[in-house]
Amino acid sequence: MSSKVLEGVKRVGLWNSFMGSVKAVLEYTNMKNIEDCMLMGSTGMAFRFVMKNNCDASGPTVYDWASEHFTMLDRIGIFSEITLLFREQGMNTFKLAQVSAMEKIKKAIDNDIPVIIWAPSSVMEFGIISGYDDEQRVFFVRDVGEDEPDPLLYDNLGISMIPYLYVHVLESCIDVAQEKMFRSSLVYGIKEWNKKFHVSSSYTCGNAAYQSTIDALSSERFNDFGFCYCMAVYAQSKELLAEYIKELSIRSKEIKIPSKTVEYCMDISDGFREISMRTPFLGPKKVHKVDCKKELALYLKQLREKEEYVMKSLEKAIGSAN
């Protein structure tokens, strides 16, 4: 029977809970010192804009976690190991998978590395395991909340409303040439913007996600709760993306980004912030009823045009740098 708690692991401090968790682990382990905008931008996460056709809250977390997360962290030189399993009903070997994941988590904690998992508490977001206790059969966790949530029972690992057993251990880190990192993130961002198909027909990405959101605003299937949540998540993403593009325009010696592009990024960021303020996310159990939908649709249309300009400009900037 053993136990260990990593004291001082911070809570998940970003709306994008995966990157918030990564940030907390990087800070605790001193693996890499990276600002929020550089983390969100250079991994490519800040470029992600996925919406469901009814604007429900699933948009920001619907993508291939294992391959996307691995590649995003690889982009900034972090090697990580991921276990991902969807708990199908009637699955025979889930218990074995749970035991194997438990061992992996404990090993990482014993090596002073907090572990990223899906839904460590009742909040359906990524979070962190910061300790364990064999006697009580619990993992100590951190999530997006200020206070430390209730611990996670060993028996409940991988069991939640969205039953993914997701265990992600950040193993080690190497330096990556800055220009390579910049270029790779932009290439990814442009690809995401132009993506025609995302996971299933009810989800859209990038440019198409704008249209899907605009359509949803005038449809009966519109989900108020989800819209407010998504806008809160993406308002922060767009803000960090704008900061990242600004930084890139200053730091990169090879990629020349016009000032108008940076300006437009700021406008998009302001636009999403404005929408998010007008449609506030009130927490998991309250719903803000979205009004002035026509106005919001019109506003999103303008923002999409600006983002289209930004992406074309970035594409040109990468092309000229070749």
Next chain:
Amino acid sequence: MGNFHRIQWIDGAIKEKRYPCIKTISEQFEISDRQAYRDIEYMKYSLGAPIEYSAKEKGYLYTDSTFTLPSFFISEEEKAALKFLSVQYSKIKEESSQNLARLFSRLSGQDDEIISQISIPFYQFSVGNAKNFSTVQSAISQDKKLDMSYVNYQGIFQQRTVSPYKIFKNGDRYYFVGYCHLKQDLRVFRLDRAGSMAVREEKRYKCPYYDPEKYVDDMTYFEYIRPYKCTIEFCEEMDEQNIKFKVTSRNGKRYVIEFFSSHDLLGWLFTVSSKFKIIEPVWLKEKLKQKIKKIYSMNEGEPL
């Protein structure tokens, strides 16, 4: 069958030139004037009867004496489905949907006002589910238990008796929460997994730890997970009906209680008149100490 009987009577009265009016219909059947008027509307708009009010005769007559009542009958099952459809269509703001909602409402014999008070979001629904929906709703409104056949998520068929509390929706599915007398615990049931259902002539059991606020449309986070267990010792014996959580066992004044959130449990413990001590788990004891510490600090002048 009630309204069909009335309609036959009105039809007969008109044909015999007794010129029934709202007052005579409502008095004859001891119904409200509003319901009598609805019957006339039903005949006029749903059955296509050429019915008009005659100021001269002070009652209703047919403008076409060749009219005969169509020989159809809406069963209770069909009425339940129509009632459900009327609620569903009433949620769509388009005029055509609103017209359909009114039509289904009239065909089902449901009061429009009642329909508008029922809060159900729109989505596809089978007639079988509509019947179950109606049965669960009836059991809840009559404060009665339900007997039903149910297939659980593992595909196992069981006969269950349930004290139903609330119907709610999550995503594209309807559920209801109730106390399952087979499992002796609160359970959430998927409406489409229920087979035959019938209201049982027995008063519902009132589960002390049922919290309606946990079961809200599209906001319900099912407790798929296993609950925490704690052992709490009280200074005096507790009435289990007053314990807002599931008690799995007790030994004198020591109770083993299941819970899903320390926030809820500790919040309740503070409202209990008896003094208490958390025996286990350690983490819960720590949470309690932290909470008390926080309250103490705030009362010692620290900012809220």
